[in-house]
Amino acid sequence: QKEVEQNSGPLSVPEGAIASLNCTYSDRGSQSFFWYRQYSGKSPELIMSIYSNGDKEDGRFTAQLNKASQYVSLLIRDSQPSDSATYLCATRTSGNEKLTFGTGTRLTIIP
Amino acid sequence: DADVTQTPRNRITKTGKRIMLECSQTKGHDRMYWYRQDPGLGLRLIYYSFDVKDINKGEISDGYSVSRQAQAKFSLSLESAIPNQTALYFCATSEGTGVVPYEQYFGPGTRLTVT
Numbered sequence: 001q002k003e004v005e006q007n008s009g010p011l012s013v014p015e016g017a018i019a020s021l022n023c024t025y026s027d028r029g030s031q032s033f034f035w036y037r038q039y040s041g042k043s044p045e046l047i048m049s050i051y052s053n054g055d056k057e058d059g060r061f062t063a064q065l066n067k068a069s070q071y072v073s074l075l076i077r078d079s080q081p082s083d084s085a086t087y088l089c090a091t092r093t094s095g096n097e098k099l100t101f102g103t104g105t106r107l108t109i110i111p
Numbered sequence: 112d113a114d115v116t117q118t119p120r121n122r123i124t125k126t127g128k129r130i131m132l133e134c135s136q137t138k139g140h141d142r143m144y145w146y147r148q149d150p151g152l153g154l155r156l157i158y159y160s161f162d163v164k165d166i167n168k169g170e171i172s173d174g175y176s177v178s179r180q181a182q183a184k185f186s187l188s189l190e191s192a193i194p195n196q197t198a199l200y201f202c203a204t205s206e207g208t209g210v211v212p213y214e215q216y217f218g219p220g221t222r223l224t225v226t
Contacts, residue, residue, distance in 0.1 A: 046215070
């Protein structure tokens with residue numbers, strides 16, 4: 001079982017709709033959670049971090065964390081073609097410097 | 112100017128050659144990291160450094176070495192490159208303390224091909 005699992009996609013969403021990206025993790029000691037966006041051939045760009053149960057909103061993005069279910073998600077409202085990218089979920093365990101990344105979900109926004 | 116820079120951006124080298132990838136940052140962060148990214152395998156940590164005197168192995172350090180020349184500079188070396196080291200290499204930085212949960216910021220990457 002992978003430590004951080006994401007559906008590889010591709011996930012296709014119409015422009016203007018809500019895109020929902022999901023991530024599950026196996027390490028119950030995970031404390032911090034991160035969503036990165038990566039365009040093809042480019043570097044990962046941090047979108048959001050979250051470390052408390054519940055929702056965290058930043059503009060069109062909302063991260064949701066449920067530690068009991070070991071589940072973190074990213075919602076993108078009013079999806080734009082520029083949101084088409086691979087989205088990486090990462091976790092960090094307390095006392096451990098390492099970020100553990102999922103392999104990413106490829107999102108395509110259809111105009 | 113970019114906060115985290117990497118040189119070279121692209122490199123093609125032959126098996127057995129020594130190669131160095133360089134990373135510089137102007138973010139003032141103490142912590143620096145080297146990752147490699149392979150299709151289907153995601154990002155994997157090679158080495159990380161808390162400061163100039165503190166360097167630690169990551170999950171895939173074999174075949175690599177690093178040098179932290181200054182707070183702002185962290186270099187990755189492949190002593191004798193082999194084809195399965197062909198990958199996209201990223202440098203990243205983060206703060207060591209503070210309220211943010213150690214968010215890491217990535218450089219633009221180096222695409223390395225070993226033939």
